[in-house]
Amino acid sequence: MVSAESGPDGIVEPYRQNLMNQLVGVLVWSARETRPERLGFGRGDVQINVHRRGTQSDMGKETLLEFDPDGAVDREVGVVRIDDEDHHPIAAIISYACHPVVLSRRSYAVSADFGGWTREMFEAVCSARGLSLQGCAGNMNPIVSMIDSDENNYENCRELGAKLAAEALRTFVKVDASPPAGVAATLRRQVSLSATRPCTRY
Numbered sequence: 001m002v003s004a005e006s007g008p009d010g011i012v013e014p015y016r017q018n019l020m021n022q023l024v025g026v027l028v029w030s031a032r033e034t035r036p037e038r039l040g041f042g043r044g045d046v047q048i049n050v051h052r053r054g055t056q057s058d059m060g061k062e063t064l065l066e067f068d069p070d071g072a073v074d075r076e077v078g079v080v081r082i083d084d085e086d087h088h089p090i091a092a093i094i095s096y097a098c099h100p101v102v103l104s105r106r107s108y109a110v111s112a113d114f115g116g117w118t119r120e121m122f123e124a125v126c127s128a129r130g131l132s133l134q135g136c137a138g139n140m141n142p143i144v145s146m147i148d149s150d151e152n153n154y155e156n157c158r159e160l161g162a163k164l165a166a167e168a169l170r171t172f173v174k175v176d177a178s179p180p181a182g183v184a185a186t187l188r189r190q191v192s193l194s195a196t197r198p199c200t201r202y
Contacts, residue, residue: 040177044077049098089128097135117161
């Protein structure tokens, strides 16, 4: 995972081209390495996110995001376990609803924020490869965020990433991966909702 919040300012052509080449390479490698597998899913819980609430500044031209400890929040850690046919771990997909904005919005470092630390720490303990997904973050930010600061605190990234990795590992080892029952598929349905009253908060 690479955070869209952290990276070069504007379009840097060498960076863009290198990213495209790597993405294509990953797709080609994945197609070549396709093999039978076993799948399982588990849920954990970790408190490293908080609801953010949007308020208008005094000038009314800028939306300020502030922590709202009483707001709705989703702290579930979703873990997909992928094993080979002999029950050896291959990979884990770790999903957590939180914007990767521990680092400053002014950070130009190519960084996956706390999600990168989650993956690294997971892989340091487990033989499976890890993929950290942002999940449906909505209005959920890290409990520690430097988004409006001119400074970056990589220690905060490491700390939150370690907490998420620990919960992902705890969940991963409890998941029983089984052969898929049939062919994987997707289903989509469009639903129209009508607001009964104006939304007063973000």
